[in-house]
Amino acid sequence: MDTEKLAKLLYPNAKTTEYWLEKYPKRELKKGAEVTRLAPSPTGYLHTGHAYSALINKLTAKKSGGIFYLRLEDTDQKRLIDHAGDIAYHMLVSYDLTPDEGYRGDELAQIGDYGDYIQSKRLGIYQSFAKSLVEKGKAFPCFCKKTEGIEDVEERRQKQLEETGNIEEKDPCRELTYEQIEEKIKNGEEFALKLKSNGNLDKTIVVEDLIKGKREIRENAKDIVLMKSNGIPPYAFAHAVDDSLMGTTIVVRGEEWYPSLSAHLELFNALGFKPPKYAHTPVICKLDKNGNKRKLSKRKDPEADVRFFIEEGYPKVAVIEYLLNLLNSDFEIWRTNNPTLSYKEFPFSISKIGSNNPMFDFIKLADISKNYISRLSADEVYTMLVEWAKRFDIDFCKILTENSDFSKSVLNIDRTTPKPRKDIAKWNEVKNYYDYMFYGIKNYQLEDVDKSKLKEAIKAYSVVYNENDDKQVWFEKIKNLANKLGYATDNKLYKQNPQAYKGNVADLCTYIRLALTGRKNSPDIYEIAKILGTREVQRRFKNIEKQ
Numbered sequence: 001m002d003t004e005k006l007a008k009l010l011y012p013n014a015k016t017t018e019y020w021l022e023k024y025p026k027r028e029l030k031k032g033a034e035v036t037r038l039a040p041s042p043t044g045y046l047h048t049g050h051a052y053s054a055l056i057n058k059l060t061a062k063k064s065g066g067i068f069y070l071r072l073e074d075t076d077q078k079r080l081i082d083h084a085g086d087i088a089y090h091m092l093v094s095y096d097l098t099p100d101e102g103y104r105g106d107e108l109a110q111i112g113d114y115g116d117y118i119q120s121k122r123l124g125i126y127q128s129f130a131k132s133l134v135e136k137g138k139a140f141p142c143f144c145k146k147t148e149g150i151e152d153v154e155e156r157r158q159k160q161l162e163e164t165g166n167i168e169e170k171d172p173c174r175e176l177t178y179e180q181i182e183e184k185i186k187n188g189e190e191f192a193l194k195l196k197s198n199g200n201l202d203k204t205i206v207v208e209d210l211i212k213g214k215r216e217i218r219e220n221a222k223d224i225v226l227m228k229s230n231g232i233p234p235y236a237f238a239h240a241v242d243d244s245l246m247g248t249t250i251v252v253r254g255e256e257w258y259p260s261l262s263a264h265l266e267l268f269n270a271l272g273f274k275p276p277k278y279a280h281t282p283v284i285c286k287l288d289k290n291g292n293k294r295k296l297s298k299r300k301d302p303e304a305d306v307r308f309f310i311e312e313g314y315p316k317v318a319v320i321e322y323l324l325n326l327l328n329s330d331f332e333i334w335r336t337n338n339p340t341l342s343y344k345e346f347p348f349s350i351s352k353i354g355s356n357n358p359m360f361d362f363i364k365l366a367d368i369s370k371n372y373i374s375r376l377s378a379d380e381v382y383t384m385l386v387e388w389a390k391r392f393d394i395d396f397c398k399i400l401t402e403n404s405d406f407s408k409s410v411l412n413i414d415r416t417t418p419k420p421r422k423d424i425a426k427w428n429e430v431k432n433y434y435d436y437m438f439y440g441i442k443n444y445q446l447e448d449v450d451k452s453k454l455k456e457a458i459k460a461y462s463v464v465y466n467e468n469d470d471k472q473v474w475f476e477k478i479k480n481l482a483n484k485l486g487y488a489t490d491n492k493l494y495k496q497n498p499q500a501y502k503g504n505v506a507d508l509c510t511y512i513r514l515a516l517t518g519r520k521n522s523p524d525i526y527e528i529a530k531i532l533g534t535r536e537v538q539r540r541f542k543n544i545e546k547q
Protein backbone atom coordinates (compact mmCIF):
# COMPACT_ATOMS: atom_id res chain seq x y z
CA MET A 1 0.00 0.00 0.00
CA ASP A 2 1.11 3.56 -0.63
CA THR A 3 1.47 4.60 2.96
CA GLU A 4 2.26 8.22 2.14
CA LYS A 5 -1.00 8.51 0.32
CA LEU A 6 -2.77 6.85 3.24
CA ALA A 7 -1.17 9.27 5.69
CA LYS A 8 -2.45 12.22 3.64
CA LEU A 9 -5.89 10.72 3.50
CA LEU A 10 -6.05 10.23 7.27
CA TYR A 11 -4.38 13.44 8.39
CA PRO A 12 -4.62 15.92 5.53
CA ASN A 13 -3.87 18.97 7.66
CA ALA A 14 -1.17 17.73 9.99
CA LYS A 15 2.12 19.65 10.12
CA THR A 16 5.31 17.75 9.44
CA THR A 17 7.25 16.26 12.31
CA GLU A 18 10.25 18.32 11.19
CA TYR A 19 8.27 21.42 12.09
CA TRP A 20 8.00 20.27 15.69
CA LEU A 21 11.53 18.93 15.88
CA GLU A 22 12.77 22.33 14.82
CA LYS A 23 10.49 24.10 17.25
CA TYR A 24 11.71 21.93 20.11
CA PRO A 25 15.44 21.53 19.62
CA LYS A 26 17.47 19.27 21.86
CA ARG A 27 18.14 20.73 25.29
CA GLU A 28 21.58 22.05 25.88
CA LEU A 29 22.48 20.44 29.14
CA LYS A 30 25.71 19.91 30.92
CA LYS A 31 26.98 16.35 30.95
CA GLY A 32 25.06 14.08 33.29
CA ALA A 33 22.19 16.53 33.80
CA GLU A 34 18.88 14.70 34.08
CA VAL A 35 15.53 15.99 32.90
CA THR A 36 12.69 14.58 34.95
CA ARG A 37 9.01 15.26 35.07
CA LEU A 38 5.85 14.68 37.01
CA ALA A 39 2.98 13.93 34.68
CA PRO A 40 -0.15 13.63 36.78
CA SER A 41 -3.57 13.10 35.33
CA PRO A 42 -5.56 15.87 36.96
CA THR A 43 -7.95 13.99 39.16
CA GLY A 44 -8.68 16.68 41.70
CA TYR A 45 -5.98 16.05 44.23
CA LEU A 46 -2.36 15.04 44.50
CA HIS A 47 -1.85 11.44 45.50
CA THR A 48 0.80 10.71 48.09
CA GLY A 49 2.41 8.56 45.38
CA HIS A 50 2.75 11.70 43.25
CA ALA A 51 4.55 13.53 46.03
CA TYR A 52 6.78 10.50 46.35
CA SER A 53 7.57 10.58 42.59
CA ALA A 54 7.92 14.36 42.60
CA LEU A 55 10.50 14.09 45.36
CA ILE A 56 12.52 11.55 43.35
CA ASN A 57 12.25 13.75 40.27
CA LYS A 58 13.13 16.96 42.02
CA LEU A 59 16.12 15.58 43.92
CA THR A 60 17.44 13.73 40.88
CA ALA A 61 17.21 16.78 38.65
CA LYS A 62 18.71 19.04 41.28
CA LYS A 63 21.60 16.76 42.12
CA SER A 64 22.57 16.43 38.48
CA GLY A 65 22.08 20.11 37.61
CA GLY A 66 19.11 19.25 35.39
CA ILE A 67 15.47 20.21 35.13
CA PHE A 68 12.30 18.97 36.77
CA TYR A 69 9.12 19.93 34.95
CA LEU A 70 5.38 19.43 35.37
CA ARG A 71 3.15 18.22 32.56
CA LEU A 72 -0.58 17.74 32.83
CA GLU A 73 -1.84 14.53 31.30
CA ASP A 74 -5.45 15.51 30.86
CA THR A 75 -6.32 13.37 27.87
CA ASP A 76 -8.81 11.23 29.74
CA GLN A 77 -11.65 13.68 29.21
CA LYS A 78 -14.14 11.58 31.16
CA ARG A 79 -12.20 11.95 34.37
CA LEU A 80 -11.50 15.66 34.15
CA ILE A 81 -12.12 17.77 37.21
CA ASP A 82 -12.11 21.58 37.27
CA HIS A 83 -8.93 23.17 38.61
CA ALA A 84 -7.45 19.77 39.35
CA GLY A 85 -4.15 20.71 37.71
CA ASP A 86 -4.06 23.93 39.66
CA ILE A 87 -4.46 21.99 42.91
CA ALA A 88 -1.67 19.61 41.92
CA TYR A 89 0.72 22.47 41.13
CA HIS A 90 0.02 24.31 44.36
CA MET A 91 0.43 21.16 46.41
CA LEU A 92 3.86 20.68 44.88
CA VAL A 93 4.78 24.25 45.70
CA SER A 94 3.57 23.92 49.25
CA TYR A 95 5.79 20.86 49.74
CA ASP A 96 8.77 22.72 48.31
CA LEU A 97 8.68 20.45 45.27
CA THR A 98 8.17 23.32 42.87
CA PRO A 99 8.93 22.30 39.30
CA ASP A 100 11.57 24.32 37.43
CA GLU A 101 9.55 24.33 34.26
CA GLY A 102 6.15 23.54 32.81
CA TYR A 103 2.60 24.04 33.93
CA ARG A 104 2.21 26.38 36.91
CA GLY A 105 -1.45 26.36 37.82
CA ASP A 106 -4.35 28.22 36.27
CA GLU A 107 -3.12 31.72 37.12
CA LEU A 108 0.58 31.73 36.28
CA ALA A 109 1.94 31.43 32.76
CA GLN A 110 3.81 28.24 31.97
CA ILE A 111 7.59 28.46 31.81
CA GLY A 112 9.89 26.63 29.47
CA ASP A 113 10.55 26.26 25.76
CA TYR A 114 8.92 22.88 25.36
CA GLY A 115 5.27 23.75 25.96
CA ASP A 116 2.42 23.55 25.81
CA TYR A 117 2.73 21.45 28.95
CA ILE A 118 -0.94 20.46 28.96
CA GLN A 119 -1.56 17.44 26.77
CA SER A 120 -5.02 18.46 25.61
CA LYS A 121 -3.36 21.50 24.00
CA ARG A 122 -0.92 19.36 22.05
CA LEU A 123 -3.32 17.47 19.79
CA GLY A 124 -1.76 18.95 16.63
CA ILE A 125 1.63 17.60 17.67
CA TYR A 126 0.29 14.10 18.25
CA GLN A 127 -1.38 14.22 14.88
CA SER A 128 1.89 14.97 13.14
CA PHE A 129 3.65 12.05 14.75
CA ALA A 130 0.66 9.78 14.16
CA LYS A 131 0.81 10.74 10.51
CA SER A 132 4.52 10.00 10.36
CA LEU A 133 3.91 6.51 11.69
CA VAL A 134 1.32 5.89 8.99
CA GLU A 135 3.80 7.14 6.39
CA LYS A 136 6.37 4.69 7.67
CA GLY A 137 3.85 1.86 7.54
CA LYS A 138 3.95 1.50 11.31
CA ALA A 139 0.37 2.43 12.04
CA PHE A 140 -3.03 1.80 10.51
CA PRO A 141 -6.57 3.02 10.96
CA CYS A 142 -9.03 0.80 12.73
CA PHE A 143 -12.73 1.33 12.13
CA CYS A 144 -14.06 -1.28 14.54
CA LYS A 145 -16.75 -0.09 16.87
CA LYS A 146 -16.31 -0.70 20.53
CA THR A 147 -18.72 -3.60 20.64
CA GLU A 148 -16.66 -5.88 22.81
CA GLY A 149 -17.15 -5.48 26.54
CA ILE A 150 -14.23 -5.91 28.91
CA GLU A 151 -15.42 -9.43 29.85
CA ASP A 152 -15.49 -10.46 26.19
CA VAL A 153 -11.95 -9.22 25.73
CA GLU A 154 -10.77 -11.06 28.81
CA GLU A 155 -12.50 -14.26 27.78
CA ARG A 156 -11.00 -14.06 24.30
CA ARG A 157 -7.53 -13.42 25.69
CA GLN A 158 -7.83 -16.26 28.18
CA LYS A 159 -8.86 -18.65 25.43
CA GLN A 160 -5.98 -17.54 23.25
CA LEU A 161 -3.59 -17.92 26.13
CA GLU A 162 -4.76 -21.46 26.78
CA GLU A 163 -4.58 -22.43 23.14
CA THR A 164 -1.35 -20.77 22.07
CA GLY A 165 0.41 -19.92 25.33
CA ASN A 166 0.42 -16.23 24.57
CA ILE A 167 -1.77 -13.27 23.70
CA GLU A 168 -1.27 -11.79 20.34
CA GLU A 169 -3.58 -9.03 19.32
CA LYS A 170 -3.04 -8.31 15.70
CA ASP A 171 -5.96 -6.28 14.59
CA PRO A 172 -8.16 -7.37 11.65
CA CYS A 173 -8.22 -3.80 10.27
CA ARG A 174 -4.55 -4.26 9.35
CA GLU A 175 -5.78 -6.02 6.28
CA LEU A 176 -7.94 -3.18 4.90
CA THR A 177 -6.94 -1.95 1.46
CA TYR A 178 -6.44 1.70 0.62
CA GLU A 179 -9.69 1.68 -1.32
CA GLN A 180 -11.64 0.22 1.57
CA ILE A 181 -10.21 2.81 3.90
CA GLU A 182 -10.92 5.63 1.48
CA GLU A 183 -14.49 4.44 1.18
CA LYS A 184 -14.99 4.42 4.93
CA ILE A 185 -13.49 7.88 5.31
CA LYS A 186 -15.75 9.19 2.56
CA ASN A 187 -18.71 7.76 4.44
CA GLY A 188 -17.66 9.74 7.46
CA GLU A 189 -16.68 6.71 9.52
CA GLU A 190 -14.46 7.49 12.47
CA PHE A 191 -11.25 5.60 13.04
CA ALA A 192 -8.76 5.00 15.77
CA LEU A 193 -5.11 4.80 14.84
CA LYS A 194 -3.28 1.65 15.93
CA LEU A 195 0.33 0.59 16.06
CA LYS A 196 1.24 -2.11 13.55
CA SER A 197 3.20 -4.11 16.05
CA ASN A 198 6.25 -5.93 14.81
CA GLY A 199 6.65 -7.76 18.05
CA ASN A 200 6.70 -11.46 18.65
CA LEU A 201 5.51 -12.78 21.99
CA ASP A 202 7.91 -15.68 21.77
CA LYS A 203 10.80 -13.30 21.81
CA THR A 204 12.13 -11.30 24.69
CA ILE A 205 14.05 -8.09 25.09
CA VAL A 206 16.41 -7.08 27.84
CA VAL A 207 15.51 -3.86 29.58
CA GLU A 208 17.31 -2.01 32.30
CA ASP A 209 15.19 -0.23 34.86
CA LEU A 210 16.95 2.10 37.28
CA ILE A 211 15.15 0.48 40.21
CA LYS A 212 14.35 -3.04 39.07
CA GLY A 213 17.67 -3.56 37.33
CA LYS A 214 18.21 -5.65 34.21
CA ARG A 215 15.37 -7.96 33.24
CA GLU A 216 14.17 -9.91 30.29
CA ILE A 217 10.62 -9.11 29.23
CA ARG A 218 8.40 -10.35 26.43
CA GLU A 219 8.20 -8.27 23.30
CA ASN A 220 4.99 -6.38 22.73
CA ALA A 221 2.76 -7.95 20.13
CA LYS A 222 -0.30 -5.86 20.63
CA ASP A 223 -1.56 -3.32 18.13
CA ILE A 224 -2.10 -0.71 20.80
CA VAL A 225 -4.25 2.35 20.18
CA LEU A 226 -2.23 5.46 19.37
CA MET A 227 -5.03 7.89 18.67
CA LYS A 228 -8.61 7.36 19.73
CA SER A 229 -11.41 8.11 17.28
CA ASN A 230 -11.89 11.51 18.94
CA GLY A 231 -8.34 12.48 17.97
CA ILE A 232 -6.99 12.16 21.49
CA PRO A 233 -4.04 9.90 22.21
CA PRO A 234 -4.05 7.52 25.17
CA TYR A 235 -1.17 7.67 27.62
CA ALA A 236 1.29 5.42 25.76
CA PHE A 237 1.53 7.47 22.57
CA ALA A 238 1.20 10.85 24.27
CA HIS A 239 4.02 10.15 26.70
CA ALA A 240 6.30 8.76 23.98
CA VAL A 241 5.86 11.92 21.91
CA ASP A 242 6.02 14.32 24.85
CA ASP A 243 8.92 12.79 26.69
CA SER A 244 10.87 12.74 23.45
CA LEU A 245 10.12 16.32 22.44
CA MET A 246 10.50 17.65 25.95
CA GLY A 247 13.84 15.94 26.38
CA THR A 248 12.98 13.82 29.40
CA THR A 249 15.98 11.69 30.33
CA ILE A 250 14.40 9.67 33.15
CA VAL A 251 10.75 8.69 33.38
CA VAL A 252 9.90 8.00 37.01
CA ARG A 253 6.51 6.37 37.28
CA GLY A 254 4.61 3.84 39.35
CA GLU A 255 5.40 0.20 38.75
CA GLU A 256 1.85 -0.41 37.53
CA TRP A 257 3.26 0.81 34.20
CA TYR A 258 5.99 -1.79 34.05
CA PRO A 259 3.88 -4.41 32.19
CA SER A 260 3.32 -1.89 29.36
CA LEU A 261 7.01 -1.11 29.02
CA SER A 262 7.63 -3.32 26.00
CA ALA A 263 4.77 -1.65 24.12
CA HIS A 264 6.18 1.76 25.01
CA LEU A 265 9.66 0.80 23.86
CA GLU A 266 8.30 -0.45 20.56
CA LEU A 267 6.57 2.88 20.17
CA PHE A 268 9.73 4.92 20.77
CA ASN A 269 11.44 2.71 18.25
CA ALA A 270 8.73 3.19 15.66
CA LEU A 271 8.88 6.95 16.18
CA GLY A 272 12.63 6.90 15.74
CA PHE A 273 13.27 8.30 19.22
CA LYS A 274 15.72 7.04 21.77
CA PRO A 275 13.67 5.97 24.78
CA PRO A 276 14.37 7.65 28.11
CA LYS A 277 15.72 5.74 31.09
CA TYR A 278 12.91 4.36 33.22
CA ALA A 279 12.56 4.10 36.98
CA HIS A 280 9.45 2.16 37.94
CA THR A 281 8.89 2.96 41.57
CA PRO A 282 7.44 0.60 44.13
CA VAL A 283 4.00 1.66 45.21
CA ILE A 284 3.16 2.79 48.74
CA CYS A 285 0.96 0.17 50.39
CA LYS A 286 -0.69 -0.48 53.68
CA LEU A 287 -2.07 -3.46 55.51
CA ASP A 288 -5.82 -3.81 55.45
CA LYS A 289 -7.82 -5.15 58.38
CA ASN A 290 -7.14 -8.74 57.36
CA GLY A 291 -3.41 -8.19 57.23
CA ASN A 292 -3.26 -8.10 53.43
CA LYS A 293 -1.00 -5.66 51.63
CA ARG A 294 -2.80 -3.28 49.31
CA LYS A 295 -2.10 -0.01 47.51
CA LEU A 296 -3.05 3.24 49.24
CA SER A 297 -6.51 4.02 48.00
CA LYS A 298 -8.04 7.44 47.61
CA ARG A 299 -11.43 6.08 48.64
CA LYS A 300 -10.29 4.19 51.71
CA ASP A 301 -7.23 6.00 53.02
CA PRO A 302 -7.17 9.68 53.86
CA GLU A 303 -3.37 9.58 53.74
CA ALA A 304 -3.54 8.88 49.99
CA ASP A 305 -4.26 12.59 49.47
CA VAL A 306 -1.42 14.94 50.38
CA ARG A 307 -3.90 17.54 51.62
CA PHE A 308 -4.61 15.25 54.55
CA PHE A 309 -1.16 15.89 56.01
CA ILE A 310 -1.61 19.62 55.69
CA GLU A 311 -4.99 19.54 57.39
CA GLU A 312 -3.72 17.39 60.23
CA GLY A 313 -0.79 19.75 60.64
CA TYR A 314 2.15 17.51 59.88
CA PRO A 315 4.99 19.88 59.01
CA LYS A 316 5.72 19.57 55.32
CA VAL A 317 9.38 18.84 55.85
CA ALA A 318 8.43 15.97 58.16
CA VAL A 319 6.23 14.44 55.45
CA ILE A 320 9.02 14.82 52.92
CA GLU A 321 11.54 13.29 55.31
CA TYR A 322 9.15 10.42 55.90
CA LEU A 323 8.90 9.79 52.16
CA LEU A 324 12.65 10.05 51.84
CA ASN A 325 12.99 7.45 54.52
CA LEU A 326 10.72 5.15 52.50
CA LEU A 327 12.81 5.76 49.42
CA ASN A 328 16.36 5.50 50.72
CA SER A 329 16.67 3.43 53.85
CA ASP A 330 19.96 5.06 54.85
CA PHE A 331 18.21 8.41 55.24
CA GLU A 332 17.48 7.78 58.92
CA ILE A 333 21.11 7.16 59.82
CA TRP A 334 22.13 10.19 57.80
CA ARG A 335 19.56 12.30 59.66
CA THR A 336 20.84 11.12 63.04
CA ASN A 337 24.39 11.99 62.02
CA ASN A 338 23.42 15.31 60.46
CA PRO A 339 20.69 16.74 62.66
CA THR A 340 21.07 20.30 61.46
CA LEU A 341 21.31 19.81 57.70
CA SER A 342 18.38 20.21 55.34
CA TYR A 343 17.11 16.99 53.77
CA LYS A 344 18.15 18.57 50.47
CA GLU A 345 21.76 17.84 51.39
CA PHE A 346 21.08 14.12 51.72
CA PRO A 347 22.88 12.08 49.04
CA PHE A 348 19.67 10.77 47.52
CA SER A 349 19.95 8.23 44.77
CA ILE A 350 17.42 6.39 42.63
CA SER A 351 19.69 3.37 42.76
CA LYS A 352 19.15 3.14 46.52
CA ILE A 353 15.38 2.73 46.15
CA GLY A 354 14.41 -0.78 47.18
CA SER A 355 12.11 -2.72 44.88
CA ASN A 356 9.72 -3.85 47.63
CA ASN A 357 6.54 -1.90 48.09
CA PRO A 358 6.97 0.20 51.24
CA MET A 359 4.25 0.25 53.87
CA PHE A 360 2.72 3.48 55.01
CA ASP A 361 3.32 3.70 58.74
CA PHE A 362 1.78 6.47 60.83
CA ILE A 363 3.93 5.63 63.83
CA LYS A 364 7.08 6.14 61.83
CA LEU A 365 5.71 9.35 60.34
CA ALA A 366 4.89 10.64 63.84
CA ASP A 367 8.34 9.66 65.04
CA ILE A 368 10.04 11.54 62.20
CA SER A 369 7.76 14.49 62.71
CA LYS A 370 8.40 14.65 66.47
CA ASN A 371 12.10 14.60 65.84
CA TYR A 372 11.81 17.32 63.25
CA ILE A 373 9.65 19.55 65.47
CA SER A 374 12.03 19.03 68.39
CA ARG A 375 14.83 20.51 66.27
CA LEU A 376 12.91 23.73 65.57
CA SER A 377 13.16 26.93 67.58
CA ALA A 378 10.11 28.21 69.45
CA ASP A 379 9.82 31.04 66.92
CA GLU A 380 9.75 28.57 64.04
CA VAL A 381 7.19 26.41 65.79
CA TYR A 382 5.08 29.46 66.50
CA THR A 383 5.16 30.60 62.87
CA MET A 384 4.22 27.19 61.48
CA LEU A 385 1.58 26.59 64.12
CA VAL A 386 -0.08 29.95 63.51
CA GLU A 387 0.00 29.39 59.76
CA TRP A 388 -1.74 26.05 60.26
CA ALA A 389 -4.24 27.40 62.82
CA LYS A 390 -5.17 30.30 60.53
CA ARG A 391 -6.62 27.76 58.11
CA PHE A 392 -7.83 24.99 60.33
CA ASP A 393 -8.51 26.31 63.84
CA ILE A 394 -9.23 29.99 63.80
CA ASP A 395 -10.22 30.20 67.50
CA PHE A 396 -6.96 28.69 68.58
CA CYS A 397 -5.18 31.01 66.16
CA LYS A 398 -6.68 34.01 67.95
CA ILE A 399 -5.52 32.73 71.29
CA LEU A 400 -2.04 32.08 69.98
CA THR A 401 -1.64 35.47 68.38
CA GLU A 402 -3.34 37.58 71.06
CA ASN A 403 -0.36 37.12 73.30
CA SER A 404 2.40 35.90 71.07
CA ASP A 405 5.12 36.25 73.72
CA PHE A 406 3.20 33.99 76.06
CA SER A 407 2.55 31.50 73.23
CA LYS A 408 6.20 31.42 72.26
CA SER A 409 7.23 30.86 75.87
CA VAL A 410 4.86 27.91 76.06
CA LEU A 411 6.24 26.51 72.84
CA ASN A 412 9.73 27.00 74.19
CA ILE A 413 9.19 24.75 77.24
CA ASP A 414 11.86 22.03 77.32
CA ARG A 415 13.02 23.10 73.87
CA THR A 416 16.43 24.57 74.62
CA THR A 417 17.58 21.67 76.78
CA PRO A 418 20.21 19.21 75.48
CA LYS A 419 17.41 16.68 75.02
CA PRO A 420 14.38 18.60 73.78
CA ARG A 421 11.00 16.94 74.29
CA LYS A 422 9.69 14.96 71.36
CA ASP A 423 6.00 14.77 71.96
CA ILE A 424 4.31 16.87 69.30
CA ALA A 425 3.96 15.24 65.89
CA LYS A 426 1.44 17.59 64.27
CA TRP A 427 -0.01 21.00 64.84
CA ASN A 428 -3.51 19.79 65.66
CA GLU A 429 -2.08 18.17 68.79
CA VAL A 430 -0.73 21.38 70.34
CA LYS A 431 -4.05 22.68 71.59
CA ASN A 432 -4.77 19.55 73.64
CA TYR A 433 -1.19 19.10 74.62
CA TYR A 434 -0.99 22.55 76.18
CA ASP A 435 -4.67 23.16 76.94
CA TYR A 436 -3.82 23.96 80.59
CA MET A 437 -1.58 26.79 79.37
CA PHE A 438 -3.97 28.30 76.83
CA TYR A 439 -7.37 27.48 78.31
CA GLY A 440 -6.84 26.77 82.02
CA ILE A 441 -7.54 23.43 83.64
CA LYS A 442 -10.84 21.83 82.73
CA ASN A 443 -10.36 18.42 84.30
CA TYR A 444 -7.97 17.20 86.95
CA GLN A 445 -6.60 13.68 86.67
CA LEU A 446 -7.36 12.85 90.27
CA GLU A 447 -8.15 9.13 90.08
CA ASP A 448 -5.93 7.30 92.59
CA VAL A 449 -4.85 10.59 94.09
CA ASP A 450 -5.06 11.12 97.82
CA LYS A 451 -6.85 14.47 97.84
CA SER A 452 -6.08 15.33 101.42
CA LYS A 453 -2.36 14.82 100.86
CA LEU A 454 -2.64 16.84 97.66
CA LYS A 455 -4.35 19.75 99.41
CA GLU A 456 -1.96 19.68 102.35
CA ALA A 457 1.05 19.72 100.01
CA ILE A 458 -0.20 22.52 97.82
CA LYS A 459 -1.26 24.65 100.76
CA ALA A 460 2.22 24.39 102.25
CA TYR A 461 3.94 24.86 98.91
CA SER A 462 1.96 27.96 98.02
CA VAL A 463 3.51 29.68 101.04
CA VAL A 464 7.10 29.07 99.96
CA TYR A 465 6.66 29.43 96.21
CA ASN A 466 8.51 32.40 94.77
CA GLU A 467 8.57 33.13 91.09
CA ASN A 468 12.08 34.57 91.32
CA ASP A 469 13.71 31.44 92.64
CA ASP A 470 16.20 29.92 90.28
CA LYS A 471 15.83 26.25 89.51
CA GLN A 472 18.22 25.14 92.20
CA VAL A 473 16.57 27.15 94.95
CA TRP A 474 13.21 26.01 93.68
CA PHE A 475 14.20 22.39 94.01
CA GLU A 476 15.79 22.95 97.43
CA LYS A 477 12.52 24.40 98.62
CA ILE A 478 10.62 21.34 97.45
CA LYS A 479 13.06 19.09 99.25
CA ASN A 480 12.75 21.11 102.44
CA LEU A 481 9.04 20.95 102.15
CA ALA A 482 9.23 17.21 101.63
CA ASN A 483 11.17 16.84 104.86
CA LYS A 484 8.79 19.03 106.74
CA LEU A 485 5.67 17.21 105.55
CA GLY A 486 7.07 13.71 105.97
CA TYR A 487 8.06 12.80 102.41
CA ALA A 488 11.27 10.90 101.76
CA THR A 489 14.07 12.83 100.12
CA ASP A 490 16.30 9.79 99.92
CA ASN A 491 14.89 7.23 97.52
CA LYS A 492 16.92 4.36 98.97
CA LEU A 493 15.50 4.92 102.43
CA TYR A 494 12.08 5.32 100.93
CA LYS A 495 12.29 2.01 99.10
CA GLN A 496 13.41 0.24 102.26
CA ASN A 497 10.49 1.46 104.27
CA PRO A 498 7.79 3.24 102.26
CA GLN A 499 5.27 3.04 105.07
CA ALA A 500 7.37 5.43 107.11
CA TYR A 501 6.68 8.27 104.61
CA LYS A 502 3.78 10.04 102.95
CA GLY A 503 5.58 9.46 99.69
CA ASN A 504 8.76 10.68 98.09
CA VAL A 505 9.83 13.93 96.45
CA ALA A 506 8.51 12.72 93.10
CA ASP A 507 5.07 12.34 94.66
CA LEU A 508 5.26 15.83 96.01
CA CYS A 509 6.21 17.11 92.56
CA THR A 510 3.24 15.23 91.08
CA TYR A 511 0.94 17.16 93.42
CA ILE A 512 2.45 20.44 92.28
CA ARG A 513 2.15 19.27 88.68
CA LEU A 514 -1.48 18.35 89.20
CA ALA A 515 -2.21 21.75 90.69
CA LEU A 516 -0.52 23.59 87.84
CA THR A 517 -1.60 21.46 84.88
CA GLY A 518 -4.34 19.12 86.09
CA ARG A 519 -2.20 16.22 84.82
CA LYS A 520 0.20 13.71 86.24
CA ASN A 521 2.55 14.09 83.31
CA SER A 522 3.69 17.32 81.75
CA PRO A 523 6.83 19.11 80.67
CA ASP A 524 8.98 20.86 83.25
CA ILE A 525 6.78 22.37 85.99
CA TYR A 526 9.41 24.89 87.00
CA GLU A 527 9.17 26.42 83.51
CA ILE A 528 5.41 26.09 83.43
CA ALA A 529 5.05 27.97 86.71
CA LYS A 530 7.37 30.73 85.51
CA ILE A 531 5.36 31.23 82.34
CA LEU A 532 2.04 31.23 84.16
CA GLY A 533 3.29 33.89 86.58
CA THR A 534 2.72 34.18 90.35
CA ARG A 535 -0.87 35.35 90.17
CA GLU A 536 -2.02 32.47 88.02
CA VAL A 537 0.10 29.99 89.97
CA GLN A 538 -1.43 31.08 93.25
CA ARG A 539 -4.90 31.02 91.72
CA ARG A 540 -4.34 27.43 90.61
CA PHE A 541 -3.02 26.49 94.05
CA LYS A 542 -6.18 27.95 95.57
CA ASN A 543 -8.32 25.96 93.17
CA ILE A 544 -6.97 22.74 94.57
CA GLU A 545 -8.78 23.43 97.82
CA LYS A 546 -12.05 23.04 95.93
CA GLN A 547 -11.25 19.63 94.46
Ligand code: GLU
Pocket: 038, 039, 040, 041, 073, 235, 239, 251, 252, 253, 254
Ligand atom coordinates in the same frame (compact mmCIF):
# COMPACT_ATOMS: atom_id res chain seq x y z
N1 GLU B 1 -0.48 10.28 33.78
C1 GLU B 1 0.19 9.13 34.30
C2 GLU B 1 -0.29 8.88 35.72
O1 GLU B 1 -0.81 9.79 36.35
C3 GLU B 1 1.65 9.42 34.34
C4 GLU B 1 2.54 8.27 34.35
C5 GLU B 1 3.94 8.79 34.06
O2 GLU B 1 4.48 9.46 34.92
O3 GLU B 1 4.44 8.55 32.99
O4 GLU B 1 -0.19 7.76 36.18
